[in-house]
Amino acid sequence: MVLNNVKHALCSVAGAALALISGPAFALDLNMPVGVTPMSHDVYDLHMYAFWVCVGIGVVVFGLMLISIIWHRKAAGHQPAQFHENTAIEVIWTIIPFIILIALAIPAAKVLVKMTNTSDPDMTIKIEGYQWKWQYDYLQNGFSYFSTLAADSNAASQLDSGINPDSVPHYLRNVDHPMVVPTGKKIRLLVTANDVIHSWWVEDFAVKTDAIPGFVNQAWIKVDKPGIYRGGCTELCGRGHAFMPIVVVAETWNDYQKWLAAMQASHGAFINPATLQPEQNGSPVVYVPAELNFNAPTSAQLEPAAAVFSAAAQPAVPGTAATIGKSAPKHPAIAEETWTMAEAMERGKKVYADNCAACHMPDGKGNPAMGVKAIAGGAIANGPLAAHIALVLHGKGIMPAWGEQLSDADLAAVITFERNSFGNHTGDLVQPAQIKAAR
Amino acid sequence: MSTVAVAHEHHAEHPRGIWRWITTTNHKDIGTLYLCFSLLMFFVGGAFAMLIRAELFTPGMQLMDPLFFNEMTTLHGLVMIFGAIMPAFVGLANWMIPMMIGAPDMALPRMNNWSFWILPFAMLLLLSTLFMPGGAAASGWTMYPPLMLQTGVAFPFTIFAIHLMGISSVMGAINIIATILNLRAPGMSLMKMPMFVWSWLITAYLLIAVMPVLAGAVTMELMDKYFGTSFFNAAGGGDPILYQHVFWFFGHPEVYIMILPAFGIISEIIPTFSRKPLFGYSSMVYAIASIAFLSFIVWAHHMFTVGMPLAADLFFMFSTMLIAVPTGVKVFNWTATMWRGSLSFETPMLFAIAFLFLFTIGGFSGVMLALVPADWQYHQTYFVVAHFHYVLVTGAAFAIMGAVYYWLPKWTGHMYNEKLAKTHFWLTAISANVLYFPMHFLGLAGMPRRIPDYPVQFTDLNQIVSIGGFVFGASQLLFVACIILCIRGGKKAEARVWDGAHGLEWTLPSPPPYHSFTEPPAPNLIWAHPYRNN
Numbered sequence: 001m002v003l004n005n006v007k008h009a010l011c012s013v014a015g016a017a018l019a020l021i022s023g024p025a026f027a028l029d030l031n032m033p034v035g036v037t038p039m040s041h042d043v044y045d046l047h048m049y050a051f052w053v054c055v056g057i058g059v060v061v062f063g064l065m066l067i068s069i070i071w072h073r074k075a076a077g078h079q080p081a082q083f084h085e086n087t088a089i090e091v092i093w094t095i096i097p098f099i100i101l102i103a104l105a106i107p108a109a110k111v112l113v114k115m116t117n118t119s120d121p122d123m124t125i126k127i128e129g130y131q132w133k134w135q136y137d138y139l140q141n142g143f144s145y146f147s148t149l150a151a152d153s154n155a156a157s158q159l160d161s162g163i164n165p166d167s168v169p170h171y172l173r174n175v176d177h178p179m180v181v182p183t184g185k186k187i188r189l190l191v192t193a194n195d196v197i198h199s200w201w202v203e204d205f206a207v208k209t210d211a212i213p214g215f216v217n218q219a220w221i222k223v224d225k226p227g228i229y230r231g232g233c234t235e236l237c238g239r240g241h242a243f244m245p246i247v248v249v250a251e252t253w254n255d256y257q258k259w260l261a262a263m264q265a266s267h268g269a270f271i272n273p274a275t276l277q278p279e280q281n282g283s284p285v286v287y288v289p290a291e292l293n294f295n296a297p298t299s300a301q302l303e304p305a306a307a308v309f310s311a312a313a314q315p316a317v318p319g320t321a322a323t324i325g326k327s328a329p330k331h332p333a334i335a336e337e338t339w340t341m342a343e344a345m346e347r348g349k350k351v352y353a354d355n356c357a358a359c360h361m362p363d364g365k366g367n368p369a370m371g372v373k374a375i376a377g378g379a380i381a382n383g384p385l386a387a388h389i390a391l392v393l394h395g396k397g398i399m400p401a402w403g404e405q406l407s408d409a410d411l412a413a414v415i416t417f418e419r420n421s422f423g424n425h426t427g428d429l430v431q432p433a434q435i436k437a438a439r
Numbered sequence: 440m441s442t443v444a445v446a447h448e449h450h451a452e453h454p455r456g457i458w459r460w461i462t463t464t465n466h467k468d469i470g471t472l473y474l475c476f477s478l479l480m481f482f483v484g485g486a487f488a489m490l491i492r493a494e495l496f497t498p499g500m501q502l503m504d505p506l507f508f509n510e511m512t513t514l515h516g517l518v519m520i521f522g523a524i525m526p527a528f529v530g531l532a533n534w535m536i537p538m539m540i541g542a543p544d545m546a547l548p549r550m551n552n553w554s555f556w557i558l559p560f561a562m563l564l565l566l567s568t569l570f571m572p573g574g575a576a577a578s579g580w581t582m583y584p585p586l587m588l589q590t591g592v593a594f595p596f597t598i599f600a601i602h603l604m605g606i607s608s609v610m611g612a613i614n615i616i617a618t619i620l621n622l623r624a625p626g627m628s629l630m631k632m633p634m635f636v637w638s639w640l641i642t643a644y645l646l647i648a649v650m651p652v653l654a655g656a657v658t659m660e661l662m663d664k665y666f667g668t669s670f671f672n673a674a675g676g677g678d679p680i681l682y683q684h685v686f687w688f689f690g691h692p693e694v695y696i697m698i699l700p701a702f703g704i705i706s707e708i709i710p711t712f713s714r715k716p717l718f719g720y721s722s723m724v725y726a727i728a729s730i731a732f733l734s735f736i737v738w739a740h741h742m743f744t745v746g747m748p749l750a751a752d753l754f755f756m757f758s759t760m761l762i763a764v765p766t767g768v769k770v771f772n773w774t775a776t777m778w779r780g781s782l783s784f785e786t787p788m789l790f791a792i793a794f795l796f797l798f799t800i801g802g803f804s805g806v807m808l809a810l811v812p813a814d815w816q817y818h819q820t821y822f823v824v825a826h827f828h829y830v831l832v833t834g835a836a837f838a839i840m841g842a843v844y845y846w847l848p849k850w851t852g853h854m855y856n857e858k859l860a861k862t863h864f865w866l867t868a869i870s871a872n873v874l875y876f877p878m879h880f881l882g883l884a885g886m887p888r889r890i891p892d893y894p895v896q897f898t899d900l901n902q903i904v905s906i907g908g909f910v911f912g913a914s915q916l917l918f919v920a921c922i923i924l925c926i927r928g929g930k931k932a933e934a935r936v937w938d939g940a941h942g943l944e945w946t947l948p949s950p951p952p953y954h955s956f957t958e959p960p961a962p963n964l965i966w967a968h969p970y971r972n973n
Contacts, residue, residue, distance in 0.1 A: 008527045027883055027894070029880070030880040030883065030884060031880070031884070032816055032883045032884075039812075042812065043812045043813055043815070043816055046810060046812055046813050047807070047813045047816065050806065050807045050810055050813060051807065054803035054804075054806065057803070058799070058800075058803065060769075061770065061774065061799060062796060062799070064774050064778070065774050065777065065792070065795060065796065068774065068777040068778050068779075068780065068782065069777070069782060069792065072713075072777065072778065072779050072780050072781065072782050073781070073782045073784075074714070074780035074781040074782055074783040075783065078779070078780070078781050078782070079781060080713065080714040080715040080779070080781035081715060081778075081779040081780070082715065082716065083718070083779075084715070084716035084717065084718050084719070084720065085718065085719050085720070085721075085722075085969070086718075086719075086775075088777075090719055090722050090768070090772075093767065093768065093771045094764060094767075094768055097763055097764050097767040098764055101760045101761070101763060101764070102805075104760065104806070104810065105756065105757060105760055105810075108756060108810040108811060108812060108813070109753055109756070111812040112749065112752060112811045112812050113749065114752065115812055115815070116749045116752070122600075149951075151729075156499060157459045157499060157500055157892050158500065159500045159501075159503070159504060160500070160501065161499065162498070163499070164480050164499070165497075165498040165499045165892075165895050166498075166808070166895050170894070171498060171894055171895050172892060172893065172894045173894045195585065196585045196586040196589070197583060197585070197586065197820060199680060199744060201819075201887070203816060203885045206812070206815060206816055207747065207815070208744050208815045208816065208818055208819070210744045210746060211747065212673075212678070212679055212746070213585060213673055213674075213679065213681060214520060214672075214673020214674060214678075215673060215678070215679075215680070215746070217745075217746035218746070231885070232890075233887070234818070234819040234820065234887040234888075235583075235744075235819060236509065236512075236578060236579045236583075236586065236889045237586060238506075238509070238577070238578075238586055238589065239504070239506040239509065239577075240503045240505065240506070241509070241887075241889065242505065242887075242891055242892045242893065243505075243892070261480075277707055358511060367504070367506075368572070371572065371573045371591050378919065398589055416907070
C-alpha cells in the first residue's frame, strides 16, 4: 500500500511531461495497458504509433508557432511581411497530411480486419447486460450465472457510507461471481442486453462491445496468461452504471476443465475457481479472505489466478445448495427444499442486498426521486402475498421481471425477507415451491 | 436602400427599460441579449460541472445520489451546448455580421426577436425538469433509448425544450443566411467577406440541415413512449441503434456548428495582432466548406462499438481521418499568418494563440480516436472527455472569450482592463490544462466517462482534474468582472480599436450607432482582399 501510494504520488507530482518522457516506467498508471490478448498488443502498438505521429507533427507545428511568437514580435521590433498566399506551399501542406493519414490508416485497417474476425472459435460465451449486472451464459456447457458488484464495494459506495473506499479491495472492480475463461483458446463473446444499452469492456483484452437489447454483437478474445482481469460497463445505463464491474478469471485449460466440471455438478451454483486449486506442499489451499491478498502492491494484471478474487464470495463446496449467490433458474433442484424462517431470512437478506438495495435502498425506503416505491410499510410488501410474488416475478414499469433472473429459492427468500423486515411483520414464510407454482 | 431609411425613421423612437429588451428588433440589442444569456448559461452549466467535479474529487459517494449525478452530466452537456456555446456564437453573429458586411441590421429583425426570446423559455423548461418527480433526464445529452425512455415526468418536457431550442436555432440560421446573402454592401462579393461571416454562412446552412434531424430523433422517442410506436424498441421490430445513427447525423454537424464560427473568429483575431493579412484566404474558405461537407459523412465514428459491419467501420474511419486535411490547412494557414508578422499579445490574441495550440491537441486526439481499433479502447472513457473538451472549451469557448475581448471595446466604447483580462486569460488557460490534460491519462488507464464513482487507483488524477476545474470555474468570475467594468467605463475606445484591424466594423465609431450602416459604406472601404488595404 505504501509503495502504491508513493507511486501514485510520484505520478501526480511528476505529471504529464515526465510520463511522456519516461514512458514505460509510468505506463501502468498513465497509458493504455499492453494487455493480454493478441488484439490488445496490436491495439497498443497502433495507439503508440498514432501517439508518436501526433507528437512528431506537434513538435513541427508548435515549433513553428513558437518561433513566430518568440521572434516575430512587435515588441522585438519585427516588421510585418505582407505575403498572404503561396500556392506551392499550400499544396504541399495539403498533401503531406494526406500521406501521414494513409500511413496511419493502413495499419489501423489491418488490425481492424483481424479484430472483427470471430470465425472458428474454440468456445462461445454469451454475455448479457442487465441494470446493473452481467450474466455469463456458457452456451456449450448448459449453465449461466449473474455477476454483480461485490458486497463490500456496494456497501462502501452508498451515499455517505462512512466506509473508506481505499479499505475495500478492488473497490468497484470486484464481483461476486467472475467470468471464468481458459487461456490460449479463441473464445467468441456474444454480447447483448436485457433492458438498456450497456457496453462490455475489459481493457486488457482490448474488447469493448456494446450490449444492445434485441441485438447480438460479437467479439473474440484469446488470453495469453492466467490472471484476473478487470473492467466495467462503459455505456451510460442508468443509476448503477458505475456499479456493474467485470471481472474475468483466466485459468489454464486444465484448471478451467476442473471448474467446468464443478460448475456442472453444482446445478448452477457458482463455484469459486480459487477453491479448486491443487494441493500445495501437502496441504490444501485454504480460502483466504480477499483483504489479506490485496495488501501487496501488485497490479491487477500481475495477480496469479489462484488469488481469491472476491471479498464477497463465500467458500463454496461443489454441490452444496447452501452456497450463497444466485443460481440460474434452469436448475430447479434447489427449489424443492423447504426451509425455516431463519434460513429464508438469512438468504433473503443477502439476495436483497445484491439485487434490490440498489433501487429500494438498504433500508427499504425506496427512492422517490427515481420513482422507486418503498418496501418499508409498502402496500405490496404488506398486502396479499400472491400480488407480491407476481410483481417480483413479472415486474412492472421500472421494476424488472426477476423471474427470469433469480431462482425459486432466491425469490422465495427475498420475498420472505421483504415481508418481515423494515418494520413489516406479515409473518409470511414463502417456500420455493410457492414461487415455482406461481411462475 | 429607401426601405432601410424608412425603417430607420420608424424605429427612431424605441422603448426604454425592460420593454426595450423584450420588444427589440435591433441586431445589437438582440446580440447583447444572446451574449448575456449565454454567459448566464455558461455559469449554470458550469455549476453543474462543479458539482460533478466535487463528487469525483474522491472515490465513494459523498454529495449526491448516482442518479442525480447522471442528471448533472446530462444537463451540463445540454446547457453548455444549447445554452452557452451556440447562443454565444449567434450573439456574436447578430452583433458583428451586419457591421462586417455594411448592413443596417439583420434581414429579418422581428424573427430575430423571436429566435432569441424562445431560448430563455426553452432553457427554463429544461432546467425545471430538475424539480419534477423522478428528476431530470439522466441519460446523457445524447439521450439514447432505451435508457432515455426510463426518464420520469421530465421526459416530454425535455424533448419539448429541445424542440424549442431547435426552432430558435433554425430561425437564427435563416436570418443569418438571409442577411449575408441580401444585405452585403455593394462591392462586397462573397469572396471579399470576412472569414467570420463566411464561417457563419456555412454554419447556418449546417444548422438548417441538421436541427430538424434532431427534432425528428427525439420525436420518435416521444412516440415510442406515448404512442405505441417501436422505432427504437427491438421487441417491436425497431432498433435502438437507429436512434444513434439519426442522432449523430445531427450530432456530428452539430460539433462543427460549435467550432466553425470559432474558426472564423480566430481568422479575424490572428491577422489583426500579427499585422499581416490572413494567409490563404480562399483556401480557408474552401477548408471550411470541405469540413462542413465531411461533417455529413462521418457520423458513425461516434458509435464504432455498436457492432457495425467491417465495411462501415472502414468507411467511417477513412472519412473521419480526411477531416484532418482541411483542419490541418486551417492550422497551417493561421501559423503562416503569424509567420514573419509583427505580433503583439493583447488578450484576444492570447486566447487565439491558446486556441491554436490547444485546439490542435484536441485535433490530435481526434485523429487517434478515428482509428477504429484504438477507438475501441478510447471510446466512452475520459480520453474522449478530454478530446471534446479540448475542442469545445479550449477551442470554441476560448474563441468566444477572445471574440468578446476583441470586440468589447467596439460594443461598449471603452477599453477593457488589459491587466485584469490577462489575469483571466492565464488563470483560464493554465487551469483548463490542469483540468483536461490528465483526463487523457485517466481514459487510457481505464476510467469510463459518466460515472459518479470510480476505483481508487484513479483518485490522484481525479483530484488534479477537480482542482483544475474549480480554478477554471472561479476564474470565469474575472471574465464577468472584466465585462462589467468595461461596460461601466474605461479608456475611450477609438473607431479602429486595434491598429492592425481590418474590416467595416472598425470604420464605425465605438460604440456604433443604433442602426449600423444606414447608408452603404463607401466603396473604397471594401478592399480587394478582406484583410489588406489596397
